[in-house]
Amino acid sequence: MKPTDRFPGMRRTLTILAALAAAAALPGCVYRPNIQQGNLLEIDDVDQVKAGMTRSQVRYILGTPMVSDPFEPQRWDYVYTFRHGRSKTIDRSHFVVYFDGDKVSRVETLDSPEETETAKLVRKARQAQAASEAAAKGQAPGASPPASTPVPATAAPEAPPPAPTPQPPGAG
Numbered sequence: 001m002k003p004t005d006r007f008p009g010m011r012r013t014l015t016i017l018a019a020l021a022a023a024a025a026l027p028g029c030v031y032r033p034n035i036q037q038g039n040l041l042e043i044d045d046v047d048q049v050k051a052g053m054t055r056s057q058v059r060y061i062l063g064t065p066m067v068s069d070p071f072e073p074q075r076w077d078y079v080y081t082f083r084h085g086r087s088k089t090i091d092r093s094h095f096v097v098y099f100d101g102d103k104v105s106r107v108e109t110l111d112s113p114e115e116t117e118t119a120k121l122v123r124k125a126r127q128a129q130a131a132s133e134a135a136a137k138g139q140a141p142g143a144s145p146p147a148s149t150p151v152p153a154t155a156a157p158e159a160p161p162p163a164p165t166p167q168p169p170g171a172g
Helices: 010-029 043-048 055-062 117-137
Strands: 035-038 075-083 090-100 103-111
Touching: 043 055, 055 090
Parallel strands: none
Antiparallel strands: 035 075, 075 090, 090 103
16 A cells, blocks of 8 residues: 555645645746847947048948937937846946937937946957957067068069961961
8 A cells, every 4th residue: 555545635735745846946947038139339439429420420330220210310329228137137328429411410328338248248259359360460469560561663574475376278
């Protein structure tokens, strides 16, 4: 005779307890991904935007704006948010470019683009890429390229004379 046969409700109680234990442990196993939205603005890129620049120059430096208001076409909003999955903290930056015609009239920083964890990773990746490119060229990272030695000008070689054209038999 099994021990659970002596107590008829014990099997059901153990099943319920096991289900409750599993349900209590499951919320800790839920995956919450990092959510990244908008333009990742680096402080160096934001500092490059100056009054008098054209729209195409701003778009080249910062990318396409996140919000381009059809009712206010003279304003471009660059917004970036990064929501960390587990910790639920949010990194934000908001940068506004105002235009007068086609030229930048002023720039405004609403939320400071602090160096977020993502920006740090991007910066480190770019530095590593620059270092590997410099190593491939045989120079120290951050070093300027070696000065090139002037090549003496020489006369270009003459072209070979054209090959004679064959003549049909009997001509000549």
